[in-house]
Amino acid sequence: MSTTRTNHRNETRIEADPALPTIVITREFEATPERVFRAYTDPDLVVQWLGPRRLRMQIEEYDARRGGSYRYLHVDDDGTEYAFRGVFHEVRPSERIVQTFTYEDYPDGVSLETATFEDLGGRTRVTTRSLVDSFEARDGILASGMDVGVREGYERLDELLVGTA
């Protein structure tokens, strides 16, 4: 089992700490930390995977350097825009990205996102830790999986997988 190279081997794991308002997501990738880091920092690549299906992702700024900022929009079919922005606090190539994250409709809600890239010998384990400011906010984010629009994501995924198989 350990030598099979399939997408399904790399399961996304989520932990919601009962004592801290955090969400920790862990996932492994069949690529080196250098490549994964590039897919996380090059806006031309980020735009290909970060946004949900049916929402067109539009990156206005993505300056993945220490002190750089970013802003992007998810646009639905009606033209409604959902804007997100933040600042890169630390960008350490192939190792670590620390950034703030805000949904502009709730400007007071700021989360701190830390992504670490762990070298597994040609493969990479990415751990993303989101620290939000209340349990309510954290649980609300977890419940956002209920949103319409997110569900269609699975279809897009299927198509993508067929296309890349």
Added chain:
Amino acid sequence: MADDRLSRMFSALADPTRRDIVARLAVGDATVNELAEPYDVSVQAVSKHVRVLEDAGLVSRSRDAQRRPCHLEPGVFDLMTKWIERYRREAEDRFRRLDAVLEQLDEEAPATGARTEGAAS
């Protein structure tokens, strides 16, 4: 399901004492007095917490004579597990697209470690 109920559930669970109460009720029914024992707060305060959980539909209290034990509503955990599972699948969806992006990078730059110029621009 009504979003209303959803947000009431989440705000009910936003409180650490109430989350603890829910965790303890997951093990078995208990009266308000029993629930209050380990806490450094009054029975009244615990009773108030229980009422919030009741209003959110997370907990019910039977009419069992004087005891009126609190009981965790069946399906609550199913529901919460489902929410988290949906969130997990959303993340998984995103990461599978990232898988595809990484595969493309492999094809564009087969030489290990070599950075291709303008590959993604």
